[in-house]
Amino acid sequence: MDVAELLARRHCVKAFDAERKIPEETMAKLREALRLSASSVNTQPWHVVVAAGAAGKERMARAASGPYAYNAPKILAASHVVALCARRDLDSAALEAVLAQEGRDGRFPRPGDAERQRASRESYVALHRDELQDLPHWMGKQVYLQLGTLLLAAAALEVDACPMEGFDPDVLSRELGLEAKGLRPVVMVALGYRSAEDWNAALPKSRLSAETVFTFLD
């Protein structure tokens, strides 16, 4: 696979073919891409709600109303819609759950490994909680890292995607009971296959030039 070519070809799909479903085998790979995404000091401060059926997509589409109504048809016609959520807090229970998983997975073969990992991760969390005071944004950034992973994974699997910030997070949160689960929605992604009405498929991709984007040091 030529990743540059894949990225040049992918685009934000504006209309989905409501008749085409993503095969479960492909969805399983996309879920693994989400689950295996990197995150800062492996915090994984995320949760993903997956809607496959009409009822689930209708619930998600309720958050795309008012100024965001243009996103509702995409949510309803897509094969699957994922709501990428961030944790509302990274408390010690969450951090201990990650540490315990790392232990079960065999990442602490030497004495003191777990304690060193705990201390390293806690120092980054403390930096964001206490000094920079941007812990929710830092967790949100991990979700965008996960989003970047998903978009390239979808392109590699020939699945079309439309990432959407255009929804009311409070409505989605209420609809999916996210606050009670300690979560807040960050971004939604409609996944499926474009229809003939996808006007963006015919338009060329546009990006700033390499001269604008890069500076080279000797």
Added chain:
Amino acid sequence: MDVAELLARRHCVKAFDAERKIPEETMAKLREALRLSASSVNTQPWHVVVAAGAAGKERMARAASGPYAYNAPKILAASHVVALCARRDLDSAALEAVLAQEGRDGRFPRPGDAERQRASRESYVALHRDELQDLPHWMGKQVYLQLGTLLLAAAALEVDACPMEGFDPDVLSRELGLEAKGLRPVVMVALGYRSAEDWNAALPKSRLSAETVFTFLD
């Protein structure tokens, strides 16, 4: 390429082989992956500094001192190091530059297309600048999206990577003159090939279970 397998195999490399350089053809693809990354309403609020030689990497390594000294050897031994930066502001000049590029690239075939695109993008920028008051974090999130794109692209190209938040952004900013260019550093990524000293290569990857990460709606 099986993206799930690629992600399962990649890991944050802890020691690079200082003798192995990434071929220019591969670096060109990684730069294209960075440049072609998606971003919210195509804002592309980023800039990337690329260091390939010893002098450039030494300048970058100056930001990895004190509590972050553990990252300096990676920066110095890696084949290439990229500093992913976010804009300090998304002013109208930046937005007009994106719009002009989209026009040159042929994305506005119909009358009114450019004006609609300008209004749509400005409404999102205004939401973050005025209402949510998180414009710098919103731009930082786009850089994390770009980071997710880069990490999977590197894995696909069999390039090892180590993303690093552990550096002093003020030192890096001074060293590279970023503030004068309207930029702030967000994350550094060392790229190259692992050495025999990469202790993380021998450890299994650890992630939270699918049961923890996903909720399914009917």
